[in-house]
Amino acid sequence: MARLRQACPELFGEVIADATHTESPGEEQVSRLASFFSPFADGAAPAIGPTRMIALNTGMALRFFHKVRQDEQAPALTALEGILLRRLGVPRAAPAADTMGWLGDAVLVLNLDLRRTTGGPEALFLGMLKALDPDDPSGVLAGAARCDSCRVREWCWPRTNAELVSADETGTVLDDAVALAALERGRNISPRELWALAAALVLGGARGVDPCEDVADAFAAGDSSRLRDGLLPGAALESLARDEPLAASLLSMDPTLQPNAEAHEEIASAGIDPADDADRLLALLGGADPAKRQAVRTVAAHAAEGPGLTGRYRARARWLAAQLAPGPSPDEGFRAALSAFDGPPDPAADMRIMETLAIGLARGFGRQVGADTFLPVDKPGQSRTYGVLVGANLSAQELLEITADPHQESNRIGAGLLRYRPLALPVRLGRHHLEITLPIWRLLQAAAAGTLPGTDDLERFHGLRRAVESAVLELSLNPANPLLISDTNAGRHWRAENVRTRGGDQLNVYEVS
Numbered sequence: 001m002a003r004l005r006q007a008c009p010e011l012f013g014e015v016i017a018d019a020t021h022t023e024s025p026g027e028e029q030v031s032r033l034a035s036f037f038s039p040f041a042d043g044a045a046p047a048i049g050p051t052r053m054i055a056l057n058t059g060m061a062l063r064f065f066h067k068v069r070q071d072e073q074a075p076a077l078t079a080l081e082g083i084l085l086r087r088l089g090v091p092r093a094a095p096a097a098d099t100m101g102w103l104g105d106a107v108l109v110l111n112l113d114l115r116r117t118t119g120g121p122e123a124l125f126l127g128m129l130k131a132l133d134p135d136d137p138s139g140v141l142a143g144a145a146r147c148d149s150c151r152v153r154e155w156c157w158p159r160t161n162a163e164l165v166s167a168d169e170t171g172t173v174l175d176d177a178v179a180l181a182a183l184e185r186g187r188n189i190s191p192r193e194l195w196a197l198a199a200a201l202v203l204g205g206a207r208g209v210d211p212c213e214d215v216a217d218a219f220a221a222g223d224s225s226r227l228r229d230g231l232l233p234g235a236a237l238e239s240l241a242r243d244e245p246l247a248a249s250l251l252s253m254d255p256t257l258q259p260n261a262e263a264h265e266e267i268a269s270a271g272i273d274p275a276d277d278a279d280r281l282l283a284l285l286g287g288a289d290p291a292k293r294q295a296v297r298t299v300a301a302h303a304a305e306g307p308g309l310t311g312r313y314r315a316r317a318r319w320l321a322a323q324l325a326p327g328p329s330p331d332e333g334f335r336a337a338l339s340a341f342d343g344p345p346d347p348a349a350d351m352r353i354m355e356t357l358a359i360g361l362a363r364g365f366g367r368q369v370g371a372d373t374f375l376p377v378d379k380p381g382q383s384r385t386y387g388v389l390v391g392a393n394l395s396a397q398e399l400l401e402i403t404a405d406p407h408q409e410s411n412r413i414g415a416g417l418l419r420y421r422p423l424a425l426p427v428r429l430g431r432h433h434l435e436i437t438l439p440i441w442r443l444l445q446a447a448a449a450g451t452l453p454g455t456d457d458l459e460r461f462h463g464l465r466r467a468v469e470s471a472v473l474e475l476s477l478n479p480a481n482p483l484l485i486s487d488t489n490a491g492r493h494w495r496a497e498n499v500r501t502r503g504g505d506q507l508n509v510y511e512v513s
Contacts, residue, residue: 031074061085061088087107108414119176124194177254184249271308281314356441363450364448423437495511
């Protein structure tokens with residue numbers, strides 16, 4: 001906001017930059033915000049004058065509108081509330097009807113939760129990592145002038161880690177891995193969480209108020225294992241992953257923990273010749289400037305004199321040097337499905353997505369009999385002698401539908417300015433709206449290929465299971481849908497369906513294999 005005001009001071013009038021500092025406004029702040037929004041009150045004439053700008057979190061907005069409705073002296077802001085909350089994506093927000101004819105065009109909402117925080121040079125995380133360059137006077141460390149007089153700089157793993165993560169190759173490796181973690185979650189990772197991860201990666205397990213003291217203590221004790229573990233390829237990431245969910249996600253993307261021929265080759269080569277381990281580490285992470293990444297050179301020197309490096313250490317160094325292929329990438333079908341939201345509707349693409357979802361749901365939750373699919377009326381985990389299932393052709397019976405992305409639908413201009421990209425597929429199953437995230441997609445794709453999910457899998461995706469139960473309820477209420485009655489002990493099945501005859505509808509029941 002400060003940059004905008006500095007770059008274009010003539011465009012902006014009143015600005016409130018501190019309305020995010022609390023979750024609930026006091027009386028004075030309610031009055032201040034009501035005055036700020038007064039040009040947009042119900043029934044007001046089109047606002048004139050320079051643009052007003054405010055930073056407001058969703059919790060504050062909800063509480064402000066609740067309190068202003070109770071203040072008889074405050075202006076009525078019903079229309080503004082409806083537009084603002086709907087564009088913020090608040091569930092069950094009031095319809096965003098522009099009863100005044102001009103308000104919708106006068107209000108721009110940028111929901112920063114939608115901005116891309118990982119996955120490319122336009123995202124935030126790479127910028128955060130580059131800002132950790134210790135030699136950058138405008139960065140987080142402001143040039144790290146304190147390092148100039150340090151006597152143990154060659155042991156300083158935090159500085160070397162900062163030099164590594166701020167470099168293009170290692171920064172891109174970390175950004176790609178965290179972007180995949182965001183895809184697994186189905187939502188962007190918050191800047192606060194990314195800053196915490198970046199700081200933890202740089203510190204390498206250093207504790208206390210001043211990490212320099214940890215470095216000095218390790219040097220004084222000659223504790224080379226502490227230095228080795230603190231460096232980026234070391235064991236600090238495993239320790240961090242025990243307490244930090246994002247670090248655990250990052251660790252799970254490490255290709256050295258995946259079936260990977262290149263990683264196996266690196267692991268198998270380690271520990272045989274200590275000098276070779278040292279040379280390999282220097283080649284991967286040492287860099288060309290001997291004044292930089294000094295802790296890498298110190299670890300290499302100790303490795304050459306002793307037992308060398310572990311296979312995991314060498315393989316992870318190769319990964320961080322962008323010379324090792326990453327772990328398993330998300331299914332290309334899922335990426336293609338998400339990319340379909342970047343342009344106009346593509347019926348052919350939607351049909352392919354629907355086919356994958358419908359087959360996966362049918363096989364994952366139901367039973368195939370001939371060409372027909374049946375879904376159970378009983379909830380998963382219930383055990384009865386006879387099971388009842390109902391015929392289901394989800395896509396043909398219009399129970400399964402790909403819907404518009406809710407953020408693009410409610411706030412297309414704001415989402416576009418933020419270069420928003422969905423990380424989950426919005427679908428309607430029965431009466432339930434849900435998001436198909438990458439883990440759910442994998443579950444359904446595996447089911448479509450014949451690998452049935454276990455009860456634990458179905459319990460993990462509670463929303464999906466509820467949606468399937470809702471769809472089954474709708475199907476079971478339609479007498480035109482056939483039933484399948486199964487004797488689970490004897491392994492026998494009977495199909496029951498209404499058959500229209502000249503004498504009227506009759507129930508036809510016969511055994512099927």
